Amino acid sequence: MNTIPLAPAILVLGPPLVFKAYETEFSERFNFLKPWKTSDPLHQFISSHSANVKAIFCSAVSPVTAEIIGSLPELRFVLASSTGVNHIDLGECRRRGIVVANAGSTFSEDVADMAVGLLIDVVRRISASNRLVKARVWSGREEDYPLTRKIGGKRVGIVGLGQIGLHIATRLNAMGCIISYTSRTMKPHVTYPFHPTIQKLVSNSDILIVSCALTDQTYHMIDREVMLVLGKEGVIVNVARGAIINEKELVECLVKGEIGGAGLDVFEHEPKFPEELFRLDNVVLTPHHGAVTEEACRSLYDHVCKNLDAFLLNKPLECEVIDM
Amino acid sequence: MNTIPLAPAILVLGPPLVFKAYETEFSERFNFLKPWKTSDPLHQFISSHSANVKAIFCSAVSPVTAEIIGSLPELRFVLASSTGVNHIDLGECRRRGIVVANAGSTFSEDVADMAVGLLIDVVRRISASNRLVKARVWSGREEDYPLTRKIGGKRVGIVGLGQIGLHIATRLNAMGCIISYTSRTMKPHVTYPFHPTIQKLVSNSDILIVSCALTDQTYHMIDREVMLVLGKEGVIVNVARGAIINEKELVECLVKGEIGGAGLDVFEHEPKFPEELFRLDNVVLTPHHGAVTEEACRSLYDHVCKNLDAFLLNKPLECEVIDM
Structure with missing residues (x-):
């Protein structure tokens, strides 16, 4: 048998x-x-x-x-x-x-949507407003809420222009943003300006969006030095991997107001979040859910x-x- | 003198x-x-x-x-x-x-950005996740957060295709949504399909975005009947004027789960919000700030x-x- x-x-x-x-x-x-x-x-x-x-x-x-x-x-x-x-x-x-x-x-498109959603949310203070409204902080007095910034016209630097990065670029281009990118190599058939280094990219950006792979080369690629160039009004969105950003330095820059805000779907030590960020309304946190539709x-x-x-x-x- | x-x-x-x-x-x-x-x-x-x-x-x-x-x-x-x-x-x-x-x-572009931000926020549960994360509700278990829905491929019905509506259409088109609209008259030079009535529009839409003027004709144009056609998965975004929607019926539909969610920047009796919505995570509220950049x-x-x-x-x- x-x-x-x-x-x-x-x-x-x-x-x-x-x-x-x-x-x-x-x-x-x-x-x-x-x-x-x-x-x-x-x-x-x-x-x-x-x-x-x-x-x-x-x-x-x-x-x-x-x-x-x-x-x-x-x-x-x-x-x-x-x-x-x-x-x-x-x-x-x-x-x-x-x-x-x-x-x-x-799920490249879903992750790109999450990046755009986090960006609009941070820049236009949607989660923050929603929280304040639901906590009954609105008397009709505009002073309760600060002016936000316009998305259109902002210079967005995309770190890693794979499928996800390209979808992010298409979306933000439609919103009037000025796109450029960095990547291991310059992409053929792509018309967005290429910067060979993160330093060159950040010095030409108001907003950084991280959508590259985590490798030995990209580990802690975005550190305090990069963030200080981005500056007090600058915003970082990360939908890639937490450890591409030096999280300790990111937290420090956010707490001190050395950068303007952050939208983070990924963290260096998941499922742990940096709790120092919980009280900051200019920081929007989601639990690595870019792809979860x-x-x-x-x-x-x-x-x-x-x-x-x-x-x-x-x-x-x-x-x-x-x-x- | x-x-x-x-x-x-x-x-x-x-x-x-x-x-x-x-x-x-x-x-x-x-x-x-x-x-x-x-x-x-x-x-x-x-x-x-x-x-x-x-x-x-x-x-x-x-x-x-x-x-x-x-x-x-x-x-x-x-x-x-x-x-x-x-x-x-x-x-x-x-x-x-x-x-x-x-x-x-x-500020047409700013209001359009707010509409898109509210839409992504509701559909991808960004404010809800941010709230849960900051309340320390994430153990790394995916069960803490339900699956969300993909934006691309959704049929978006735009109510009023003026400057704001057109900017919304451009943005959501770049995200892979299928756009159609209703308006007093069909717009020349616009290729998105036109529906002559709100009833026709809603029966061809997964998502409704309100961006028309409030007039005698549009007052309470979106009522319970329209919302029931939109259905349990349907989402409404309003960046125009609160009274275009019958707010009492909107609240009822949301509380009963007869529609899927809402992103609201405007309200029928501003600065009063419908407080019944404060406990709903599928509802994102901002204080008439579409234009405030x-x-x-x-x-x-x-x-x-x-x-x-x-x-x-x-x-x-x-x-x-x-x-x-």
């Missing part, structure tokens, strides 16, 4: 939000291992399944370390539910010939199924992030 | 925010009467200056009634600091041959000076709102 070969197992780390939203549908199609459903410590869970794990599907905040990779001899594929892959040890993957793929452009979730589900199928059938993948 | 003739007096009602911001500059150029600086009741102040008042400069919330107009026999010009002129008795002005002018397109204020100052000069020199005015 033949035995049915066990389907290759996919270890789920996190789990990603999309996994929870579509768990039933996912589980009908693939053999997932769900460590959060056992009481075993993660390393013990992984050891006990190590022989069968061919792939990992991970959230943006679940580290895929050299240790995890090392304990999975059959691992051939890591699929991230995020655009950023800074939580994956890419060097170790490369060394082992493990393919790494990300969410591609699944129903539509993005559905589209990510399709993307993940397509790529896991391709991997299991040895077909070409979308969105490989390590060029083998 | 000749006496210097008294400069024609301009009665300031409100006063408009721009008047307070530029009072010194204004007062060097014109002979303003400032009733709020005396202890006299308004009607008494007006009576005592009635012979000399040639013009009124008024805020959006200062009624220019038939009674006020009737007590000023020399009145020839009413200049509003707002786009809307629903607070001015236009019939009486027409009868007396008094010219009425508004702020023109001085430093840049708009400066630009309005220039506009007001230009038009008062033109009036005093008998030259053509910009932005006459009554076609004589």
Whole structure:
């Protein structure tokens, strides 16, 4: 009698939000291992399944370390539910010939919308006004609320002009902003002015929007020195990764009024927020939710199924992030 | 010895925010009467200056009634600091041959930005998240925050496609929304689909944005019936005038969850807010601040000076709102 070969197992780390939203549908199609459903410590869970794990599907905040990779001899594929892959040890993957793929452009527009929403919110003081109104601070006297600033005409510097950055540029261009950008290399077919360094970009910007990958090169790229050039009226929006900004220095600049405000969807030590910012009305904080829409979730589900199928059938993948 | 003739007096009602911001500059150029600086009741102040008042400069919330107009026999010009002129008795002005002018397109872009900001805020729950985060409600568990909706692909119905409506359309078009509109008449040179009635518009919309003038025809144009067609997922943004929406019915629909959310910069009985909405996170409230930016204020100052000069020199005015 033949035995049915066990389907290759996919270890789920996190789990990603999309996994929870579509768990039933996912589980009908693939053999997932769900460590959060056992009481075993993660390393013990992984050891006990190590022989069968061919792939990992991970959230943006679940580290895929050299240790995890090392304990999975059959691992051939890591699929991230995020655009950023800074939580994956890419060097170790490369060394082992493990393919790494990300969410591609699944939710680029949603993240761009969040960046624009945070920007308008900070500059036009929407959350602040909403809070004051709901706390019954409005007597019809204009003095209760300071004048805000116009969005149009502001010089917006975009840090990282990938899919998300391009969508941000399109949106703010339609609002009359003057766009320029910095990036590892100048983009062909893009007419927005390019600045080779963050220093050049910031000295030509009223507003900085961070939409680049977190790498060794971009870690703490935006520090106190950059922020002091941005200045007292300057605004920073971050929808990429917290650690691209030196958060300690960002907090200091905001508390001292050395920059004008910030809209932050990401933080250096998530899920921890810098609590010093809680009392500042010129700072708007959201919990890493740039990508979290129903539509993005559905589209990510399709993307993940397509790529896991391709991997299991040895077909070409979308969105490989390590060029083998 | 000749006496210097008294400069024609301009009665300031409100006063408009721009008047307070530029009072010194204004007062060097014109002979303003400032009733709020005396202890006299308004009607008494007006009576005592009635012979000399040639013009009124008024805020959006200062009624220019038939009674006020009737007590000023020399009145020839009413200049509003707002786009809307629903607070001015236009019939009486027409009868007396008094010219009425508004702020023109001085802050159309700012109001459009506010509409877009309120829309993103409500749909992507930015103010709500900011509030929860600052109240320390985030443990990294996604369950703390519901999935939101994608802006792109939504059908946005714009009520009134003047300068403000057109700027809103441009912005939301860049975000991938599907725009259509209703208006008194179909606009030439506009490619967005036109619906002749609010009923037709709402049955083709996921989101309604109100940017029309308040008139007898638009008063309570958006009522419970319209809102029920918009439905449980539908969102309303109002940056025009509160009374275009039946506020009592709007509150009822929001409280019962019969529509999905609202972003409101204007209210039917300003400065009163409907307090039932204070506890709803799907409702974002701002205090009639669509136009309140430093840049708009400066630009309005220039506009007001230009038009008062033109009036005093008998030259053509910009932005006459009554076609004589």
